[in-house]
Amino acid sequence: MINNAKVDALQLMLTDLRTRNEPIRHKAAFRGCQPEFQALVTKLINQLESELLEEKKSFRDQASSNKAK
Secondary structure, three states, rough: OOHHHHHHHHHHHHHHOOOOOOOHHHHHOOOOOHHHHHHHHHHHHHHHHHHHHHHHHHHHHHHHHHHHO
């Protein structure tokens, strides 16, 4: 199977963002910025998911065009 490094990197970043990192969340709560922190995490996840879908589509399209050659 051919791997796409960018797809792998995006998937790892999304996994990391979705994992509850308690020390960081505790710092955000301590500093009183928990809602802002969570909003940024959600925004990043949405952006990365969109990029991941685009990258997967591009990779599939490229693989399809290579098979047609």
